[in-house]
Amino acid sequence: MAPKKKVAEKPILLGRPGNNLKSGIVGLANVGKSTFFQAITKSPLGNPANYPFATIEPEEARVIVPSPRFDTLCDLYKPKSEVPAFMTIYDIAGLTKGAHAGEGLGNNFLANIRAVDAIFQVVRCFEDSDIIHINDEVNPAVDLDIVFDELRLKDIEFAQKHLEGIEKITRRGGQSLEVKQKKEEAELVKRIIQLLEDRQRVANQVWTAKEVELINTMFLLTAKPCIYLVNLSERDYIRKKNKHLLKIKEWVDKHSPGDLIIPISVCLEEKLTGMGSDEEREAYLKEIGTQSALPKIITSMRQKLDLISFFTGGPDEVREWTIRKWYTAPQAAGTIHTDLEKTFILAQVIKYDDLIEYKDEPSVKAAGKLMMKGKDYYVEDGDILYVKAADGKAR
Numbered sequence: 001m002a003p004k005k006k007v008a009e010k011p012i013l014l015g016r017p018g019n020n021l022k023s024g025i026v027g028l029a030n031v032g033k034s035t036f037f038q039a040i041t042k043s044p045l046g047n048p049a050n051y052p053f054a055t056i057e058p059e060e061a062r063v064i065v066p067s068p069r070f071d072t073l074c075d076l077y078k079p080k081s082e083v084p085a086f087m088t089i090y091d092i093a094g095l096t097k098g099a100h101a102g103e104g105l106g107n108n109f110l111a112n113i114r115a116v117d118a119i120f121q122v123v124r125c126f127e128d129s130d131i132i133h134i135n136d137e138v139n140p141a142v143d144l145d146i147v148f149d150e151l152r153l154k155d156i157e158f159a160q161k162h163l164e165g166i167e168k169i170t171r172r173g174g175q176s177l178e179v180k181q182k183k184e185e186a187e188l189v190k191r192i193i194q195l196l197e198d199r200q201r202v203a204n205q206v207w208t209a210k211e212v213e214l215i216n217t218m219f220l221l222t223a224k225p226c227i228y229l230v231n232l233s234e235r236d237y238i239r240k241k242n243k244h245l246l247k248i249k250e251w252v253d254k255h256s257p258g259d260l261i262i263p264i265s266v267c268l269e270e271k272l273t274g275m276g277s278d279e280e281r282e283a284y285l286k287e288i289g290t291q292s293a294l295p296k297i298i299t300s301m302r303q304k305l306d307l308i309s310f311f312t313g314g315p316d317e318v319r320e321w322t323i324r325k326w327y328t329a330p331q332a333a334g335t336i337h338t339d340l341e342k343t344f345i346l347a348q349v350i351k352y353d354d355l356i357e358y359k360d361e362p363s364v365k366a367a368g369k370l371m372m373k374g375k376d377y378y379v380e381d382g383d384i385l386y387v388k389a390a391d392g393k394a395r
């Protein structure tokens with residue numbers, strides 16, 4: 001008898017990002033955050049200016065996720081409506097030393113970071129006498145320390161308050177299940193406080209599934225995934241060289257191991273945004289021998305958060321939906337409409353590659369590639385779903 005195929009265990013992941021992924025742009029003042037926001041969102045909402053705290057309240061805008069598969073499905077179905085996946089980007093006020101204690105716009109800054117799922121941290125690596133540096137010199141390692149310490153110190157404050165609440169229960173004594181659970185939680189929180197005091201991020205540690213469930217209730221700033229965007233001059237970006245890059249890598253390896261570092265030239269992206277057409281932008285990029293960093297930045301954050309896409313398609317609409325890996329078919333249906341999760345019966349599943357190979361749905365079905373999946377099916381990246389539910393259908 002053949003051995004049963006081993007099914008991978010569903011992991012419990014830090015954070016709870018949903019279909020509306022929210023990413024915040026953070027960093028010190030005057031590092032290029034608002035200009036980056038304008039470039040990536042193609043939006044005039046930002047307020048770039050040459051002085052600290054030009055952005056007071058966080059600006060927000062939606063960014064379409066680059067998706068060749070979505071474009072191909074639109075060409076195939078030629079629908080009346082096309083709805084791509086998107087990410088919501090927030091331009092958060094610049095941080096300064098002492099923010100955890102309320103200095104500058106610290107309280108606003110830290111509260112706004114707590115509301116997002118992930119962080120783009122912009123690090124300045126360009127020299128420009130016309131743009132003031134808040135610390136009077138371009139030193140990315142120092143800048144990274146300042147932002148990291150403010151988030152870390154605020155998390156220590158959050159964790160200590162959380163611990164105080166737990167200990168009110170454990171001091172009652174007794175052998176109840178609640179007291180036992182709170183004692184275990186107290187030990188976890190003490191470990192978190194210690195690693196923060198040792199200058200480590202919560203997101204870069206290994207946690208058990210039970211620990212992750214508890215950590216997710218604390219909404220810690222250093223538990224959020226982070227991608228470091230190294231803002232270079234156009235010249236340095238094109239030649240892929242800058243004297244600060246090695247020091248940044250060493251810093252990330254020490255304090256944020258495994259996290260991505262993506263070079264970007266915000267001034268180049270701003271220039272591209274100002275061009276009149278895609279053809280003009282492509283011609284300029286070809287001329288200077290480089291590519292825009294924006295598509296990589298968007299897709300990398302989705303990967304960082306273990307997000308995948310499934311599609312619904314037909315002559316009326318093609319839509320790309322964002323879910324987290326390990327979503328079951330009912331959970332995926334719930335992103336379309338909550339009622340579909342509650343009344344889910346089954347999902348007809350077509351693999352994207354099969355649809356492209358066989359050209360249309362009837363041919364996929366004739367080839368035996370149309371699959372019927374139940375409540376225990378984990379949706380895979382690129383699946384095209386047709387959901388059957390007790391109160392209706394959705395595709």
